Amino acid sequence: MSEPSITLSERAVSRIAELIRSEAAPTLFRVSVEGGGCSGFQYRFDLVTETAADDFLVERDGARVVVDPVSLGFVAGAELDFVDDLIGAQFKLNNPNVTASCGCGTSFSV
Numbered sequence: 001m002s003e004p005s006i007t008l009s010e011r012a013v014s015r016i017a018e019l020i021r022s023e024a025a026p027t028l029f030r031v032s033v034e035g036g037g038c039s040g041f042q043y044r045f046d047l048v049t050e051t052a053a054d055d056f057l058v059e060r061d062g063a064r065v066v067v068d069p070v071s072l073g074f075v076a077g078a079e080l081d082f083v084d085d086l087i088g089a090q091f092k093l094n095n096p097n098v099t100a101s102c103g104c105g106t107s108f109s110v
Contacts, residue, residue, distance in 0.1 A: 016063035
């Protein structure tokens with residue numbers, strides 16, 4: 001794949017790099033999609049130390065993000081952002097593939 005099919009905002013890069021620096025072991029930020037939530041699917045964000053052979057890796061300014069191939073199909077073309085507003089601080093995917101979403105911001109349908 002010549003072009004990343006998920007991009008990272010400056011705020012997301014900054015927050016991920018901050019999280020990774022606080023970990024003792026080399027760490028990656030994993031974005032995945034799971035079945036469930038009020039709209040059919042939900043995003044999951046985790047810190048991990050290992051990748052799978054078929055993971056898609058995006059690196060930018062010290063932030064390393066991995067996405068498994070199945071999840072990548074749901075988030076292709078999306079931008080990972082970090083939002084800190086009145087309802088709290090959270091990672092958010094601005095995903096062009098979503099046809100409906102829940103107010104929580106992590107549940108969606110395609």
